[in-house]
Amino acid sequence: MALIVQKFGGSSVADAERIFNVARIIGDTYDAGNSVVAVVSAQGDTTDDLIAKAQEINPGASKREMDVLLSTGEQISISLLAMALEKLGYPCKSLTGWQAGVLTDSTHGSSRVRRINKERLENELGKGNILIVAGFQGINRYDDITTLGRGGSDTSAVALAAALHADNCQIFTDVDGVYTADPRLVPNAHKLEEVSYDEMLELASLGAQVLHNRSVEMAQKYNVKLEVLSSLERKPGTQIKEVVQVEKMLIRGVARDNDVTRISIIGVADTPGVAFRIFSALAAAKINVDIILQSVGRDGTKDISFTISRSYKHEAMEIMENLKTALNAHEVAVDDNVSKVSIVGSGMQTNPGVASKMFEALADANINIHMISTSEIKISVLIDLDESQRAVVAIHEAFEV
Amino acid sequence: MALIVQKFGGSSVADAERIFNVARIIGDTYDAGNSVVAVVSAQGDTTDDLIAKAQEINPGASKREMDVLLSTGEQISISLLAMALEKLGYPCKSLTGWQAGVLTDSTHGSSRVRRINKERLENELGKGNILIVAGFQGINRYDDITTLGRGGSDTSAVALAAALHADNCQIFTDVDGVYTADPRLVPNAHKLEEVSYDEMLELASLGAQVLHNRSVEMAQKYNVKLEVLSSLERKPGTQIKEVVQVEKMLIRGVARDNDVTRISIIGVADTPGVAFRIFSALAAAKINVDIILQSVGRDGTKDISFTISRSYKHEAMEIMENLKTALNAHEVAVDDNVSKVSIVGSGMQTNPGVASKMFEALADANINIHMISTSEIKISVLIDLDESQRAVVAIHEAFEV
Numbered sequence: 001m002a003l004i005v006q007k008f009g010g011s012s013v014a015d016a017e018r019i020f021n022v023a024r025i026i027g028d029t030y031d032a033g034n035s036v037v038a039v040v041s042a043q044g045d046t047t048d049d050l051i052a053k054a055q056e057i058n059p060g061a062s063k064r065e066m067d068v069l070l071s072t073g074e075q076i077s078i079s080l081l082a083m084a085l086e087k088l089g090y091p092c093k094s095l096t097g098w099q100a101g102v103l104t105d106s107t108h109g110s111s112r113v114r115r116i117n118k119e120r121l122e123n124e125l126g127k128g129n130i131l132i133v134a135g136f137q138g139i140n141r142y143d144d145i146t147t148l149g150r151g152g153s154d155t156s157a158v159a160l161a162a163a164l165h166a167d168n169c170q171i172f173t174d175v176d177g178v179y180t181a182d183p184r185l186v187p188n189a190h191k192l193e194e195v196s197y198d199e200m201l202e203l204a205s206l207g208a209q210v211l212h213n214r215s216v217e218m219a220q221k222y223n224v225k226l227e228v229l230s231s232l233e234r235k236p237g238t239q240i241k242e243v244v245q246v247e248k249m250l251i252r253g254v255a256r257d258n259d260v261t262r263i264s265i266i267g268v269a270d271t272p273g274v275a276f277r278i279f280s281a282l283a284a285a286k287i288n289v290d291i292i293l294q295s296v297g298r299d300g301t302k303d304i305s306f307t308i309s310r311s312y313k314h315e316a317m318e319i320m321e322n323l324k325t326a327l328n329a330h331e332v333a334v335d336d337n338v339s340k341v342s343i344v345g346s347g348m349q350t351n352p353g354v355a356s357k358m359f360e361a362l363a364d365a366n367i368n369i370h371m372i373s374t375s376e377i378k379i380s381v382l383i384d385l386d387e388s389q390r391a392v393v394a395i396h397e398a399f400e401v
Numbered sequence: 402m403a404l405i406v407q408k409f410g411g412s413s414v415a416d417a418e419r420i421f422n423v424a425r426i427i428g429d430t431y432d433a434g435n436s437v438v439a440v441v442s443a444q445g446d447t448t449d450d451l452i453a454k455a456q457e458i459n460p461g462a463s464k465r466e467m468d469v470l471l472s473t474g475e476q477i478s479i480s481l482l483a484m485a486l487e488k489l490g491y492p493c494k495s496l497t498g499w500q501a502g503v504l505t506d507s508t509h510g511s512s513r514v515r516r517i518n519k520e521r522l523e524n525e526l527g528k529g530n531i532l533i534v535a536g537f538q539g540i541n542r543y544d545d546i547t548t549l550g551r552g553g554s555d556t557s558a559v560a561l562a563a564a565l566h567a568d569n570c571q572i573f574t575d576v577d578g579v580y581t582a583d584p585r586l587v588p589n590a591h592k593l594e595e596v597s598y599d600e601m602l603e604l605a606s607l608g609a610q611v612l613h614n615r616s617v618e619m620a621q622k623y624n625v626k627l628e629v630l631s632s633l634e635r636k637p638g639t640q641i642k643e644v645v646q647v648e649k650m651l652i653r654g655v656a657r658d659n660d661v662t663r664i665s666i667i668g669v670a671d672t673p674g675v676a677f678r679i680f681s682a683l684a685a686a687k688i689n690v691d692i693i694l695q696s697v698g699r700d701g702t703k704d705i706s707f708t709i710s711r712s713y714k715h716e717a718m719e720i721m722e723n724l725k726t727a728l729n730a731h732e733v734a735v736d737d738n739v740s741k742v743s744i745v746g747s748g749m750q751t752n753p754g755v756a757s758k759m760f761e762a763l764a765d766a767n768i769n770i771h772m773i774s775t776s777e778i779k780i781s782v783l784i785d786l787d788e789s790q791r792a793v794v795a796i797h798e799a800f801e802v
Binding site: 016019020050054056057058060061062065066068069071075076079080082083084086087093094096098120143144 | 417420421451454455457458459461462463465466467469470472473476477479480481483484485487488494495497499500521544545546
């Protein structure tokens with residue numbers, strides 16, 4: 001008998017019909033002789049509705065009270081899903097974050113799981129109950145309710161799977177797995193049977209919005225076998241695990257990320273400490289920087305460019321404008337008409353020529369590259385936004401993934 | 402510095418404007434130098450909406466899961482009210498039932514408070530925080546969420562006031578106190594300054610829907626000073642306490658209860674054990690019986706009539722039909738075209754002639770009495786439904802309350 005953790009997102013439990021669909025998936029898993037812990041998010045738009053209620057009263061509400069409010073969303077889901085399972089005749093119990101023993105730190109709104117107190121979970125599983133646990137939430141050491149922030153339910157599922165030494169952690173979504181490229185952009189993109197944690201991390205951070213990075217990191221750390229699969233179709237999804245077969249495949253997938261803004265500081269003095277001043281100021285404002293590019297110095301000056309998420313654009317520009325005089329910069333330019341296209345694959349580090357093949361594909365498609373960034377298992381290029389779809393198709397074709 | 406518990410019902414927190422109104426009442430109480438614990442119900446129709454969601458999925462859902470679902474209603478209210486208080490600049494914290502240490506028995510859906518674990522409450526009050534506690538909910542010994550059933554938030558407020566030895570427990574409603582009669586029926590009904598626990602209990606059970614009986618019983622048991630007052634107007638309400646001044650006033654108020662059905666079992670044998678069989682069968686089905694009337698035996702038979710809430714009508718009739726043959730009854734009749742009108746007052750037991758004065762008022766108004774029931778501080782009559790308003794006015798006038 002295996003122990004399986006199954007996570008269902010908000011769209012999977014959006015209405016009564018979908019809740020019963022989820023209940024049947026859980027029930028079938030239980031009938032096959034497994035113990036099941038299901039983790040659920042808030043229904044469809046519930047969280048947005050609750051945020052709107054709070055906004056109306058106090059846009060500056062404390063994060064503590066926001067967590068009290070938002071955590072009701074998952075509490076509604078777990079009770080409704082438990083009622084559906086009861087209707088189908090299964091023994092089950094819903095558990096809120098605190099009832100499931102999910103202990104977090106005190107960073108309201110984006111807490112991290114510190115520990116799972118397994119006592120009740122193991123006790124209820126021992127009685128043969130299916131457990132329906134509220135994702136996204138926990139409590140801190142003061143017994144205050146906390147929430148885990150974006151992708152929190154994925155993290156809850158992986159944390160529970162790790163704590164309970166589950167045999168598998170299945171993440172059900174509205175896609176049926178991880179693809180070599182976005183099927184909406186590349187018609188002959190195909191589903192990967194398996195992918196490594198590292199590759200998944202790169203793919204996730206590159207905009208293949210299937211799994212949140214924190215949950216993949218945690219799965220890797222505790223060696224939790226993940227599977228991404230569809231809640232609507234009953235077929236195998238993509239396995240995410242430590243070691244995957246590389247075969248002759250050079251790259252695992254092509255990803256696109258349009259949430260990119262490039263900021264360039266042009267004509268700063270080519271002296272030590274310039275980069276430090278720029279990036280320490282951004283770090284102090286908690287702005288994550290992705291690609292960094294520094295031109296070769298010429299005439300005593302150099303240019304520094306970097307990319308950030310669009311949501312930080314105004315804040316970052318304000319910081320740069322303030323630094324402009326101190327750095328004696330010629331100009332600060334911003335461009336959000338850009339997209340980042342990347343290839344990912346553990347195979348590429350032992351296969352020379354991967355980068356040149358990617359650049360060749362782009363050149364053949366007459367697409368200009370603005371910036372290049374590489375890691376051991378990833379090559380990213382910054383290109384014009386309106387050429388990003390063509391770029392993904394061209395690269396996918398070139399590598400025949 | 403006094404400690405005041407204030408309870409606000411669902412209509413008092415139905416929207417943002419009303420939530421701020423409540424926040425200002427709480428804030429003013431705090432500013433006057435008091436410690437404040439506010440107890441709130443779910444907003445307006447929230448509970449009904451949640452029940453509808455559950456009905457759609459499983460009309461036979463377990464009470465355990467219903468409690469998980471319904472308790473989110475108050476959790477939403479407490480966070481929104483806390484946000485409003487934050488906006489007004491007050492230090493405050495919302496607490497769910499379990500965070501406030503409300504421990505109950507395990508009767509899901511209608512639990513009774515067993516104990517309040519005061520540790521956190523006293524700790525937070527000691528820090529100068531206003532506490533906003535979710536009414537209607539608690540947890541049982543297994544850490545499962547429970548709800549207290551109808552009028553549960555009143556009970557929560559009184560239980561917290563008792564545990565914390567509060568100086569006052571204020572129940573805010575949409576009326577400004579307890580009246581000598583329903584002001585909508587009797588234009589010159591007037592507000593009572595004070596009323597005893599016993600009188601309040603009789604008034605409440607007679608349809609003066611201000612306070613739930615369980616909360617009044619608990620207030621009496623633990624000697625909690627209650628006050629019923631309006632959340633919309635800032636003026637004194639009605640004090641409910643142990644001993645009240647009786648003055649020359651004979652009766653405290655006139656109440657009407659239209660939620661009445663009379664069932665009559667006609668022509669049963671005038672032998673011992675008949676009443677036992679009827680009322681034990683009703684008790685076994687957990688049907689509360691109010692007035693019981695047995696005719697004097699004649700020709701070896703007698704008639705037994707009793708009143709119950711309309712919601713039990715069909716169930717009770719089924720039981721009576723089943724008993725009919727066994728009891729050899731001539732007929733079982735039901736009438737829900739009736740109303741119960743009552744007068745309540747501690748003074749009446751030492752003042753002869755109260756009953757006759759009531760009957761005189763009804764006779765003068767040409768209103769026929771079907772049944773009469775009396776207690777130490779109450780006289781009730783069952784009359785035709787369409788005469789109930791005239792009856793209340795006539796009695797109110799006769800006693801010049």
